[in-house]
Amino acid sequence: MAISEHASVCTFDCPDACSLSVTVRDGRVAKVRGSHALPYTDGVICNKVARDMPAFVHGPQRLRHPLLRVGPKGAGKFEQISWDDALDAIHAGVMQVIDRFGPQAVAPLNYAGPHGFLAGDSMSLRFLHKLGASQLYRRSMCGGVRAEAWVGTYGAVPGCPPEFAAHAQLNLVWGNNATATNVHLVRVIAHARRNGGKLVVVDPLHTRIAAQADLHLQLRPGTDVLLAWALATELEKAGSFDRAFIAAHVLGCEEFMSRAREWPAARAAAECGLRVEDILTVVDWMAAADPFILAPGNGFERGRNGGSGARAAFALPALLGKFARGSGVIMGGGNSFPKTLAKLQRPDLLPPRTRTLNLSEMGRHLADDDVDPPIRALFIYNHNPIVVHPDQNRMRRGLLREDVFTVGIEIAMTESMDFCDIVLPAATHFEYDELYPSYGHHWLQRAEAVIPPIGESLPNTEIFRRLAARFGFDDPCFKATDAELMDDAVDGSDPRLGGMRPSQIPGDQPLRMNAPDGREMVLFDNIFPATPSEKIELRSESLAEKWGASALLPTWRPREGAQPLMLISPASDRRITSTLGDLSASTATPPLLMNPMDAASRGLMSGVEIQVWNALGKVFLPLEVTDAVPPGVVSSEKGAWLRTSRNGQTISALVSSEARADLAWGACYNDTAVEVSAA
Numbered sequence: 001m002a003i004s005e006h007a008s009v010c011t012f013d014c015p016d017a018c019s020l021s022v023t024v025r026d027g028r029v030a031k032v033r034g035s036h037a038l039p040y041t042d043g044v045i046c047n048k049v050a051r052d053m054p055a056f057v058h059g060p061q062r063l064r065h066p067l068l069r070v071g072p073k074g075a076g077k078f079e080q081i082s083w084d085d086a087l088d089a090i091h092a093g094v095m096q097v098i099d100r101f102g103p104q105a106v107a108p109l110n111y112a113g114p115h116g117f118l119a120g121d122s123m124s125l126r127f128l129h130k131l132g133a134s135q136l137y138r139r140s141m142c143g144g145v146r147a148e149a150w151v152g153t154y155g156a157v158p159g160c161p162p163e164f165a166a167h168a169q170l171n172l173v174w175g176n177n178a179t180a181t182n183v184h185l186v187r188v189i190a191h192a193r194r195n196g197g198k199l200v201v202v203d204p205l206h207t208r209i210a211a212q213a214d215l216h217l218q219l220r221p222g223t224d225v226l227l228a229w230a231l232a233t234e235l236e237k238a239g240s241f242d243r244a245f246i247a248a249h250v251l252g253c254e255e256f257m258s259r260a261r262e263w264p265a266a267r268a269a270a271e272c273g274l275r276v277e278d279i280l281t282v283v284d285w286m287a288a289a290d291p292f293i294l295a296p297g298n299g300f301e302r303g304r305n306g307g308s309g310a311r312a313a314f315a316l317p318a319l320l321g322k323f324a325r326g327s328g329v330i331m332g333g334g335n336s337f338p339k340t341l342a343k344l345q346r347p348d349l350l351p352p353r354t355r356t357l358n359l360s361e362m363g364r365h366l367a368d369d370d371v372d373p374p375i376r377a378l379f380i381y382n383h384n385p386i387v388v389h390p391d392q393n394r395m396r397r398g399l400l401r402e403d404v405f406t407v408g409i410e411i412a413m414t415e416s417m418d419f420c421d422i423v424l425p426a427a428t429h430f431e432y433d434e435l436y437p438s439y440g441h442h443w444l445q446r447a448e449a450v451i452p453p454i455g456e457s458l459p460n461t462e463i464f465r466r467l468a469a470r471f472g473f474d475d476p477c478f479k480a481t482d483a484e485l486m487d488d489a490v491d492g493s494d495p496r497l498g499g500m501r502p503s504q505i506p507g508d509q510p511l512r513m514n515a516p517d518g519r520e521m522v523l524f525d526n527i528f529p530a531t532p533s534e535k536i537e538l539r540s541e542s543l544a545e546k547w548g549a550s551a552l553l554p555t556w557r558p559r560e561g562a563q564p565l566m567l568i569s570p571a572s573d574r575r576i577t578s579t580l581g582d583l584s585a586s587t588a589t590p591p592l593l594m595n596p597m598d599a600a601s602r603g604l605m606s607g608v609e610i611q612v613w614n615a616l617g618k619v620f621l622p623l624e625v626t627d628a629v630p631p632g633v634v635s636s637e638k639g640a641w642l643r644t645s646r647n648g649q650t651i652s653a654l655v656s657s658e659a660r661a662d663l664a665w666g667a668c669y670n671d672t673a674v675e676v677s678a679a
Ligand code: SF4
Pocket: 010, 011, 012, 014, 015, 016, 017, 018, 045, 046, 047, 049, 183, 576
């Protein structure tokens, strides 16, 4: 029996990007543990990755060969074909579409399955750009609202490293289900608490980190901007603003505060569903805390006021002047890397005036043919659209169209692959070399393959290399090796690389992205805002220019909706959105959480099957009556596969694809009006 140990990195859509140690036994991934190579993650990983990786790599769901659909779309009937036949079929199918409708009738349908530079989007975009396919604005699905709010306020810079949370006197965790999605933040916060630091959690759901908090502000979804305004107003009244810092470094303070002052704690508390005294307690703690850390997550961006909520929360440390010396905002980690994405993805290959489609609207474009030219060919990769897209039923109608030639590239036979004409088997991150940034910390990592690709699967880079060759693309950029792609992804001449080529970073030695002074990057210590004014912009002309005049300052839009309950959909600690959703830990139907008052008024009790519905769909779930959600709010985990549902609809079926956050066309997953009744 041959056993070996290998350094690796976790690729999943998670801010932590843990370093891993992989035990390979007889050519198979036998065990995955955290390694100590990355000091931040320091040997600890989440349960799902520790438990599920052997099944993820070697399980029966794994795609091992190219497949040709032989039944109706969605029926899951395929037969094995050769790579040559698959590439020929794709070439013929796509060229038929291009000949009739032009290249923009071809579109990618991809998101962020793997987070390495290469598998994420490298050769794939080179190929699609050269093809002239429609472009996709992907950030509306997740992360874009928060990122736009951050960049609009501070510029494309990192805030502070997450390690700072370990020494904070107050950690303010906002819309961040950290125990499920940011486990190392929980660890460093626990360290701070052992040393007397306080923890406040702002979240509509009583998450596990909220259960650990000194104070949980269980606000109504979408009211974050009101809470942040109330905190700002009360901090100002208390004389806690750092006027010298504001004068030197903040733009638009007075305009921001003139809106905020309309929402003192007493008024905001009523709208947020909070107690005035709890808001005032947080005011006292924020004023006193030094260091103070704000650790925002993605939860509060997913609603109509998402951008405003994030911007107003980001304003708080600016008004208090709490930066550097251990204070700051754990945001913008992805900005710490000297990325050279244009070199990696080659947008210069695109024909002029190629259109850009919004990922969140792809279901409508497919189902309703509301774009010209219509979409007639799709490349689905790194994505499970039937499970995760808003308005699932419309996406299903789109994917069912027999006149849309669909190519799927996947690791496992997901429910989205059932709708594809040709399915190509992709390798897992244990089967190719990769370069990993992170959006949650400041370390660049490289990992090498620990086993060869399973069956006939191939890394995404090689799949698109072969596609490019089959389409006759002979530019040298389509022959770039994976090492060359790594060197195209990050600027090797940047001082942060310390003279090392990205492709040469040792697999077990993560590289911290330091400021020019050789220390870790910290806002208002050795780096400064990168906004047009070089100040913190509470009033942002650049956001207004990009997203409309109303984006000049944070605003609040009250709730609308024909149904009385607000559905939120937090992350599961058994999946990464829908990834791993086919493995045994994820096959149960997730419950719907409902407050006892709402259950009593509907005559419902725990354990019964209920239907949760609106005009878009109906989902059957077991009910759990609990104080974990406030009155008027129901919650069910996102990412469950269709097979967990008796009518093939999951909660994405209830989410509007028309509703938009106030920045980045953001999808409003946590702003969904529903009603619940007995099944
Ligand atoms: S999913 Fe996140 S916490 Fe889990 S191993 Fe991967 S990076 Fe680490």
